[in-house]
Amino acid sequence: MEVIANEHLESEKVYLDHAAATPVDPQVVSVMCHWLTDGYGNPSSSHSLGRLSRNAIQRARHQVAELIGALDSEIIFTSSGTESDNMALCGVLAAAPKSRKRLITSAIEHSAILSNINRLESAGYKVTLLPVDNLGRVACKDLEQALDNDVSLVSIMYANNEVGTIQDIKRHVDIVKPYKALFHTDAVQAVGLLPIDVNELGVDLLSLSAHKIYGPKGMGALYIREGVLIKPLLVGGGQEFNLRAGTENVPAIVGLGEAAELARQRLKYVDRLKKLRDYLQQELNRIPGIIFYGDPDNKLPNHCCFSISGYKGANLVAALDLIGFYCSSGSACHGLKPSHVLQAMGVAQDHYNQAIRVTLGWSNTIEQIQRFSAVIQDLIAD
Numbered sequence: 001m002e003v004i005a006n007e008h009l010e011s012e013k014v015y016l017d018h019a020a021a022t023p024v025d026p027q028v029v030s031v032m033c034h035w036l037t038d039g040y041g042n043p044s045s046s047h048s049l050g051r052l053s054r055n056a057i058q059r060a061r062h063q064v065a066e067l068i069g070a071l072d073s074e075i076i077f078t079s080s081g082t083e084s085d086n087m088a089l090c091g092v093l094a095a096a097p098k099s100r101k102r103l104i105t106s107a108i109e110h111s112a113i114l115s116n117i118n119r120l121e122s123a124g125y126k127v128t129l130l131p132v133d134n135l136g137r138v139a140c141k142d143l144e145q146a147l148d149n150d151v152s153l154v155s156i157m158y159a160n161n162e163v164g165t166i167q168d169i170k171r172h173v174d175i176v177k178p179y180k181a182l183f184h185t186d187a188v189q190a191v192g193l194l195p196i197d198v199n200e201l202g203v204d205l206l207s208l209s210a211h212k213i214y215g216p217k218g219m220g221a222l223y224i225r226e227g228v229l230i231k232p233l234l235v236g237g238g239q240e241f242n243l244r245a246g247t248e249n250v251p252a253i254v255g256l257g258e259a260a261e262l263a264r265q266r267l268k269y270v271d272r273l274k275k276l277r278d279y280l281q282q283e284l285n286r287i288p289g290i291i292f293y294g295d296p297d298n299k300l301p302n303h304c305c306f307s308i309s310g311y312k313g314a315n316l317v318a319a320l321d322l323i324g325f326y327c328s329s330g331s332a333c334h335g336l337k338p339s340h341v342l343q344a345m346g347v348a349q350d351h352y353n354q355a356i357r358v359t360l361g362w363s364n365t366i367e368q369i370q371r372f373s374a375v376i377q378d379l380i381a382d
C-alpha cells in the first residue's frame, strides 16, 4: 500500500472527521467577531458595555437551552465537553450525602469521564463500570443489577464517539429513578445530530461541546436540572450562578449560542447525512474482509466506523491524508492506543488497531463519498 501523494492528488480536500471537530460555521464566525473586537466589556461591569456582554450571554444561554428543551437557568457555560463531564462527575459526588459514594458508568465512555475514575477512587468513592455488548450497548439488566441505594450518580454517554452507538438513555433513566440516584449523559456527539429534550429523557445533567456543532473549540455547556445539588470545580467570582468562576469567554459563548441555534434549525435535514452515510457503507461493503462497528439500527446518522482485515487503520488514514481525505483511526483523542471501546465490545484483538472512523458533515457530497470509496478500494488493491 505505497502511496505517492501526487499520484491521486485532487485539488479539493475532503473532510470526513466531523466527530473530531466540525468547521466553524461562517455565521458563527460572523457573530463572534463583534465580541472579539468592539464588544469587549466585562459582563460583570455595571456600565453599558458590560451590560451588552451580559445580554449577549443571556441570549446564548437561551439558544443552548432551546436546543435541548431546558430552562435558561439550567445551562452553565464551561470551557469544553471535558470540563462539563468533569464537573458533572466530581461536582455531583462532592455534593452527595456520605451514604451515597458510588458512581456507575460504562466501559466505553470518553476519557473525559473514564480518566476521573482513579482520582475518585483515591478520594474514597466507588466506581462500577458497566460492560457493553458487541454492538456497544449497555444492557438494562446490567444497569439494574449494579444499582443500589449507595449510588449517587449514573453517567452513560448518549452516543459513542468511536462507533456511533446510541444508548437507550430514556430506559436507563427509568431504571435509575427508583434508586434516587442522579443521571448524567455525555451528549457531546449526539447534540446537533439527534433531537434531544432533557425533560422527555428525564436526565439530570447533560454535557455538550461547541466544536462538535460548528461552533468554536474550547467551549462547552453543562445542563443541570433545577434543584440538583452540585459543587463547582472552579471557585472565584460568582459567574455562572456561582457554579463556574472566571470571567466569561463572551465570543465563544456567543459562538456556541449561534451554533446551537443553527443546529436546532438543521435537525430536520439530518436524514440527508444518514442517506449519505448509508450510501458510503453500501459502497464500502464491496471490500472483502470489511467489518462495520456499532449498532446498525441505532447509530449516529453521520457515523461509519469499520476495519479492513489485514490493514492497519492508522496506515490507511495516513495514506488517505496524503491523497486529501481527512478521517481518523478510532477516535481523535486516543491517537495510536488500542481502542478501549472496541476492546469492551469484544472485538478480536487483531482488529483493535484496524478501525477507521468516517464522520460526515453538512458540506459532504455524494461525489466526495464516491471518490472516497473508490480511493480506498484502490489503496488496498495496490
Ligand SMILES: Cc1ncc(COP(=O)(O)O)c(C=O)c1O
Residues within 6 Å of the ligand: 019, 020, 079, 080, 081, 082, 083, 085, 110, 112, 157, 159, 160, 161, 186, 188, 189, 209, 210, 211, 218, 219, 220, 333
Ligand atoms: C463523547 C465525548 N465526550 C467528551 C468529549 C470532550 O469534548 P471537548 O473536546 O469539548 O473537551 C468528546 C470529544 O471528542 C467526546 O467525543
